[in-house]
Structures are given as C-alpha cells and as structure tokens.
Amino acid sequence: MSNKSDGIVEKIWDIFSSMKTGLVLLGIVALVSGIGTLVPQVSLDPEGADAVADIWKTLGFTNIYASPWFQFLLGLLCINLIVCSVQRFGGIYKLSFQPKPPQEHSALPQKIYSQVTSKDGEALKQRTQKVLKKKGYYVTQLEKEGSWNFIAQKHRLGNWGSFVTHISFVILVIGALIGSLGGxxxxxxxxxxxxxxxxxxxxxxxxxxxxxxxxxxxxxxxxxxxxxxxxxxxxxxxxxxxxxxxxxxxxxxxxxxxxxxxxxxxxxxxxxxxxxxxxxxxxxxxxxxxxxxxxxxxxxxxxxxxxxxxxxxxxxxxxxxxxxxxxxxxxxxxxxxxxxxxxxxxxxxxxxxxxxxxxxxxxDPGVWIVWLGSGLLMLGLLLSFYWRPVRVAGIMNLEKDHEEYELALGAFTGKFNMGIKEEFDSIVAELKDVNQVTK
Incomplete structure (x- = not known):
C-alpha cells in the first residue's frame, strides 16, 4: 500500500513539476481572461451582463474573475510554479554558492575557450587569482595532484533571477485570491x-x-x-x-x-x-x-x-x-x-x-501581498536582464609541458551571452600581459 501511495505522489509531483503543465495552465488562464474581456462582467457592466444568454451566466462567464473555477485554475498554476521552484532551488543554490571546479579538460567550455602559458607556474596561478579578484569574481579553487582547478563567478545573484520571477507570480496570484475571497x-x-x-x-x-x-x-x-x-x-x-x-x-x-x-x-x-x-x-x-x-x-x-x-x-x-x-x-x-x-x-x-x-x-486584504509580489517581480527581472552571471573555469597543469606551464580556461554561456566573450577576452589579455598585472 505504501509503495502504491508513493507512486501516486510521484506521478502527481511529476505532473506539476512539468513545464508543459505550466504552459497549458497559462494558456487556459489566458484564454479564459480573453473571454472575460469580450463577455460583459457584472462588476463593470451590470446591464450588459444581464443581457447575456442564460447559459453564459450559469457557467459564470459574466463574473469570470470571481468564479470558483477560475480561482481553481489560478490555484493549480500556483502549485505548478511552487513545485517547479522547489525542484530548481537546490541546483540554483549549488550553482551560486557551492560551485564545483571542473575535474577534466573535457569539462571546460569549448565555445569560449583559450590557453595561457608561462614558464613560472606559481606566478601564473597568482596572476590569475589577482585578475579575477580585481574584476569582481568569487573564485572557488581545487588543487589535486598534478593540476590546479578553479571556477570563478561574477554576479552570482543573477542565477536567482528566473527563480525570484516565478516566486513573484505565485505571490501575486495568492494576493489576488486573498483579495477576492476575503475582501x-x-x-x-x-x-x-x-x-x-x-x-x-x-x-x-x-x-x-x-x-x-x-x-x-x-x-x-x-x-x-x-x-x-x-x-x-x-x-x-x-x-x-x-x-x-x-x-x-x-x-x-x-x-x-x-x-x-x-x-x-x-x-x-x-x-x-x-x-x-x-x-x-x-x-x-x-x-x-x-x-x-x-x-x-x-x-x-x-x-x-x-x-x-x-x-x-x-x-x-x-x-x-x-x-x-x-x-x-x-x-x-x-x-x-x-x-x-x-x-x-x-x-x-x-x-x-x-x-x-x-x-x-x-x-482588499491581499493588496500588500500583491505589492510584495510586484516588487519581487521587478527584482527578478532586474537580476535576469541586468545582473547576468558570468562563470569562468580553468585548469592549469602543475607539471611543465615543453618547459612551460599551461592554463586552459573557458567561459560558460547561457541563453544570453552578450558581453561574455568581451569579458573573457579582457581576462585572457591581462593574464598574458604580465607587466600590466604586476603594476
């Protein structure tokens, strides 16, 4: 019995954690809201709503936004957003605050990639740390036998942009429901x-x-x-x-x-x-x-x-x-x-x-919740579009190869890679310009 119950819970979780479910619910809410703009609403046009056919009144189309089934739809959308957010929280947290440096060269990004060599490995290592720190990066390092591995992040909070935006929609819907039911x-x-x-x-x-x-x-x-x-x-x-x-x-x-x-x-x-x-x-x-x-x-x-x-x-x-x-x-x-x-x-x-x-x-007892959701929505959009995270990873062999130490590094690109290539090139240029870094 317990295994069967666990299986049902997992299936329900899988349904609500699906992006397809969210898109379908958004589509239905948008369709219903569109109907609400075409059919006269009691709260805005009582005479027009009274003239609508009885079947539309019975189905609640003359009072869509206060109808139980529309509020049920919003509740389902809320659950979907909450489940998706919970599922993504761990990954975003680890990406932001517990990043793991790449273990092998194959794990380095290849789209934006470069190599820097030096006869003094320790100097190259210190120079890399100095350049990244100067540019505002937080560096996580890993030293293991034969190599120095690192991952550096800038604008780490930008990873939370989409998460905060999703949570803001949940809060907005909750505020609207509280205002509708309690006011x-x-x-x-x-x-x-x-x-x-x-x-x-x-x-x-x-x-x-x-x-x-x-x-x-x-x-x-x-x-x-x-x-x-x-x-x-x-x-x-x-x-x-x-x-x-x-x-x-x-x-x-x-x-x-x-x-x-x-x-x-x-x-x-x-x-x-x-x-x-x-x-x-x-x-x-x-x-x-x-x-x-x-x-x-x-x-x-x-x-x-x-x-x-x-x-x-x-x-x-x-x-x-x-x-x-x-x-x-x-x-x-x-x-x-x-x-x-x-x-x-x-x-x-x-x-x-x-x-x-x-x-x-x-x-409207939910108005302060709506204002909170609006503020979080603005924060999420600002983080998503104006505080985009940049991640640079590198591996340096601590053993000389052809009398030189080699540092291989690359920058991760996401959906928006504007400016990342230029940022990466400026880092590489400073690493290669020994005089500029040591001034």
Whole structure:
C-alpha cells in the first residue's frame, strides 16, 4: 500500500513539476481572461451582463474573475510554479554558492575557450587569482595532484533571477485570491449631509464585515478661475459608536482608508438640499439632479424628485415633480429660498445647491501581498536582464609541458551571452600581459 501511495505522489509531483503543465495552465488562464474581456462582467457592466444568454451566466462567464473555477485554475498554476521552484532551488543554490571546479579538460567550455602559458607556474596561478579578484569574481579553487582547478563567478545573484520571477507570480496570484475571497468591492452614491451605514452600500463583489457609518459632510465640484475643473472633493467622516473616528477631504487619486477599507472619489452629480415639512415635522432632504433619488413623505403615497437643475452657483433653479403611485400630481420651479406647498400639511423649501458624491469602496486584504509580489517581480527581472552571471573555469597543469606551464580556461554561456566573450577576452589579455598585472 505504501509503495502504491508513493507512486501516486510521484506521478502527481511529476505532473506539476512539468513545464508543459505550466504552459497549458497559462494558456487556459489566458484564454479564459480573453473571454472575460469580450463577455460583459457584472462588476463593470451590470446591464450588459444581464443581457447575456442564460447559459453564459450559469457557467459564470459574466463574473469570470470571481468564479470558483477560475480561482481553481489560478490555484493549480500556483502549485505548478511552487513545485517547479522547489525542484530548481537546490541546483540554483549549488550553482551560486557551492560551485564545483571542473575535474577534466573535457569539462571546460569549448565555445569560449583559450590557453595561457608561462614558464613560472606559481606566478601564473597568482596572476590569475589577482585578475579575477580585481574584476569582481568569487573564485572557488581545487588543487589535486598534478593540476590546479578553479571556477570563478561574477554576479552570482543573477542565477536567482528566473527563480525570484516565478516566486513573484505565485505571490501575486495568492494576493489576488486573498483579495477576492476575503475582501469586497462596492459603490456609494450619497448626498451632502447624509449618513450611510457601511453595510448598506451597493456591493458588486464580496461581503462587508465591518459596521460603522459614513457621513458626507460636504461635496464640491471645484472650478478654477479660468473655468477648468480642478477636482471633485468630498469631506468624509467615519462614525463609529457615535464618535467621529476619522475624517478627510478626499479627491480623485487621494482616497481615505479606514480599517483596511478604502474610499475612492469616483464621480459627482449636482443636487439640492430641501427643508421638507410634513404634518409639523421637518426633514432635511438632499435630492439628486435628474431624478437619481426620491423622498417619500411620511404618512403619504407621494414621492418628490428633482427632475432638472440650473447649476449656476449664484442663482440655482430647480424643477421638481411630485408623483403618487400611478401619476404625476404636481410639478413646479423653485429658486433659492423659495417655498412651495404640495398639500395642506406638506411643503418644501429649496435651501441650497448640494452635490452628490460617487465613491468606490474597496477592501482588499491581499493588496500588500500583491505589492510584495510586484516588487519581487521587478527584482527578478532586474537580476535576469541586468545582473547576468558570468562563470569562468580553468585548469592549469602543475607539471611543465615543453618547459612551460599551461592554463586552459573557458567561459560558460547561457541563453544570453552578450558581453561574455568581451569579458573573457579582457581576462585572457591581462593574464598574458604580465607587466600590466604586476603594476
């Protein structure tokens, strides 16, 4: 039974350690992501996603990136990258920190190869060590009967470039999965002066676990003296247990973060503040231009909307409409400070222009992991392309051959050999130029 289990584990390991498996998974993820750009997604285009055929909705193609099977695909890709990285770790470590000098001349690289001779073997050996050290190489030596063997490395950390890059992809996927499973994404459109429980915002993904209030102190569409728009500004407060625990004036690219939840300024809509009196009770009401929201007068079936607005900051004018459940019952125009009676015990006063702010609200517990993965990805690319390792190996006979000692050496080439030949030639030239080295 144990041998059978070991055999199954080995087969699974072989599958996930295969580069072919990784390429197939990458291809599937790329294909699915491509479909996600063609099929409307619920989080970006709810109306378009709703118009898609039911079969695509059932298969999850209108919410691909949050679907369990897409996350399963990313998990498989993660496992593949981890297994491949574990399998390569030992070899890269030995190559970087425990290199073994070649034992025989046949083990020397032949593509970039040269020989240096000298009548003084000890001097040639010392000269070689000095030249390599001067050029920044770390030399590992081996002396055995009849020969001196060495391998020298420069930019050893460059060996880890592809390894770090693979690990960074694993971390990026893990961060994305944590953010998708543990966070949420939502939207809040609220008027000036409103207080909204965080649990009541419109959620497009995930679930809100916190419980505090969001107060919109003021909203401004700031215009510069030259007529150009400066920015949208929202003075935002966080209320918890009846106390203001955070406050900031946010704008585009300047969000507020509280308990890991970030509020981004996304949009602005003009609106108006009304003082509504119904049966002796007063209600401050903020209505959005264009009928974006309504006010249902308590104890009545009447709904008040602001259908249009002249947004002149000096002389704002609004057009209002009142509906019952079946038809329009009243329509009128109000200037700043003007009062209109809707019914006997129901009147409205236009107090001032008051904007509506559109906020994207997002919690992503995996964001710091994504940033870590991004940093490692940059490090891996820098090591791979700008810190390429160079390895030079050599064998020198300690016994004279034709009254001279001979040093045979060569440079290893990988996928990228740009500059290695020039580096190697400069080493050989200095070894042959005895005067230059001994200065």
């Amino acid at each position: 949420f994404k939502g939207y809040l459109m609220a008027g000036e002066g409103s207080v909204t429980p965080i649990q009541q915002i419109e959620i497009s993904k995930g679930q809100v676990k916190d419980d505090f209030m969001v107060k919109i102190n003021s909203v401004e569409d700031r215009i510069l003296p030259n007529g150009e728009r400066d920015n949208w500004y929202t003075d935002l407060s966080i209320i918890e247990s009846g106390e203001e625990v955070a406050r900031k004036s946010i704008s585009v690219n300047h969000p507020l973060t509280y308990k890991g939840i970030t509020f981004y300024q996304a949009s602005y809509a003009p609106g108006g503040l009304f003082n509504v009196k119904v049966k002796g009770e007063e209600y401050p009401v903020v209505l959005q231009n264009g009928g974006g929201n309504f006010f249902n007068a308590p104890g009545t079936n009447l709904f008040l909307v602001m259908s249009a607005m002249k947004t002149d900051p000096q002389e704002p004018v609004i057009l209002y409409q009142v509906f019952d459940e079946t038809k329009q019952v009243k329509m009128g125009q109000l200037t700043l400070g003007q009062t209109e009676t809707i019914q006997d015990d129901y009147s409205i006063t236009f107090e001032k222009a008051a904007g509506f702010t559109g906020l994207q609200v997002k919690e």
